Amino acid sequence: MIRIAIVGTGGMAHAHANAFLNLKGCTLVAGVDIQEENLNNYCDKFEIRNRFTDVKELVKWGEFDAAVVATIDSAHVPCALPLVKAGKHVLCEKPIAPTAPEGKRLVTAAEKAGVINMINFSYRNNPVLHHAQQLVASGKLGRLMHLEAHYLQTWLTSPVWGVWQETPAWLWRLSTDHGSKGALGDIGVHIVDLTTYVANERVKSLSCKLKTFNKAPGNKIGEYNLDANDTALMQVELAGGGIGTINTTRWATGQTNSLKLALYGETGALKIDLDTSGEELEVCLGPDLKKAKFKTVKARKTPNMQQRFLKSIKTGVNDPSDFRRGWEVQRVLDACFKSDESKKSVTLRA
Ligand SMILES: NC(=O)c1ccc[n+]([C@@H]2O[C@H](COP(=O)([O-])OP(=O)(O)OC[C@H]3O[C@@H](n4cnc5c(N)ncnc54)[C@H](O)[C@@H]3O)[C@@H](O)[C@H]2O)c1
Structure with missing residues (x-):
């Protein structure tokens, strides 16, 4: 036991x-x-x-x-x-x-x-991620050329998870004094992990724009300065040369919790939409490439994180999914802050 x-x-x-x-x-x-x-x-x-x-x-x-x-x-x-x-x-x-x-x-x-x-x-609890990761690792998509990923939430505009202005669990997430790294640190961390895990590639370089909107008088509620970022827009280049965008925000009105990833390779593509399914993905492979058609594929069940x-x-x-992996993802987030501050692209050491 x-x-x-x-x-x-x-x-x-x-x-x-x-x-x-x-x-x-x-x-x-x-x-x-x-x-x-x-x-x-x-x-x-x-x-x-x-x-x-x-x-x-x-x-x-x-x-x-x-x-x-x-x-x-x-x-x-x-x-x-x-x-x-x-x-x-x-x-x-x-x-x-x-x-x-x-x-x-x-x-x-x-x-x-x-x-x-x-x-x-x-999000690694979703079987679809592991199926997609293996598909990319098998080489069926060929060289990855382009990617689009996002993680969108709405809790600043819709009280679907409670009224954020009155809830400590949401207020600390908006305040750097309380150790928050904003939407980037809270949910950007998931979409960066998800994207690079499925792609089997690390981020080689990136540029990032962060934005914090005024949300209350003086941008403060009680002990909470509401200064952590609400939105992060990344342009990334993967180690293999493919490029694309990874975006995240808490201002996606009407989108409770939307995670999507599309990877486009020279010989195939895949699309994951966790809003629709954690078990099915769309793939365009083999003869479907000529027709530019996607097919739905079902992933095998996988254990959850606690198992x-x-x-x-x-x-x-x-x-x-170990501490080292958590640190590698954090390096990407640190590079985002550096890029936003310097307004320059940042290269990450291998
Ligand atoms: N993996 C996911 O999908 C996922 C989803 C939601 C939250 N999270 C993460 O889970 C963590 C908790 O989030 P939450 O939504 O439950 O927040 P929460 O505010 O509801 O709970 C945090 C708790 O930690 C306690 N706490 C703070 N400092 C402590 C300390 N030094 N020792 C012991 N307890 C302490 C607080 O009193 C509070 O009860 C955060 O790191 C958050 O990023 C992960």
């Missing part, structure tokens, strides 16, 4: 608990949150007995094998570091850290400790 502690007991921690409780071979043994009300509500709901208000107390107690870090972004490294140093396996929420150098500290510590380390790139975390712990073989 793998004993799991949950660190940070807000919205996302509920998704983790529900997922783990559906699986055999694991049990939730402890919760940690700096806010006692969140902690107690959560632990009562999921019948967790051991409760701590500081991750250091959890480490001192020690009666667990693995932990999920689902705190606000800026607390990922401070919470995950003592856990990996204590030899605990960690599934950490994205982004690994507000910046790549901070994330690198965690990569080094986890690799040195030899523990299983994963970043919850949760993959447990499997990694049992087998000792780390899942590819």
